[in-house]
Amino acid sequence: MSYRNITFFSRFESDILADRKTITIRDQSESHFQPGEILTVARNEDDQYFCHIRVNAVTPIHFDALNEQHAVQENMTLEELKSVIQTIYPGQNEFVVIDFTRLDVTGNVAATNS
Ligand SMILES: CC(=O)Nc1ccn([C@@H]2O[C@H](CO)[C@@H](O)[C@H]2O)c(=O)n1
Numbered sequence: 872m873s874y875r876n877i878t879f880f881s882r883f884e885s886d887i888l889a890d891r892k893t894i895t896i897r898d899q900s901e902s903h904f905q906p907g908e909i910l911t912v913a914r915n916e917d918d919q920y921f922c923h924i925r926v927n928a929v930t931p932i933h934f935d936a937l938n939e940q941h942a943v944q945e946n947m948t949l950e951e952l953k954s955v956i957q958t959i960y961p962g963q964n965e966f967v968v969i970d971f972t973r974l975d976v977t978g979n980v981a982a983t984n985s
Contacts, residue, residue, distance in 0.1 A: 878915040924971040
């Protein structure tokens, strides 16, 4: 059994492992993930594995519809989040919100606060 992969920039690893970051916003090239799917998560810079996540939902969103709740789920301010997205995806407006839950090594939901 193998899982599909997703990568995150390494600066987000600690927030993901602490369950402070529970969504990611991606462009159409990463809109193919399915609810219930388990993904192997690695750092973009060195492809180092750091956890598994379960996809809860994949929801289309326009850049202008991003709100404070998304920012909270990203552990950022809304201004920071919009700036990050514009830097990663210059000129793009159509995205998906991938809502996820981090799994512990046994495959169980890792969070103790939900
Ligand atoms: C490494 C790679 O291939 N791509 C991306 C794309 C996005 N993101 C993060 O998702 C949120 C919204 O875009 C922000 O927190 C981003 O920094 C990421 O970590 N890595």
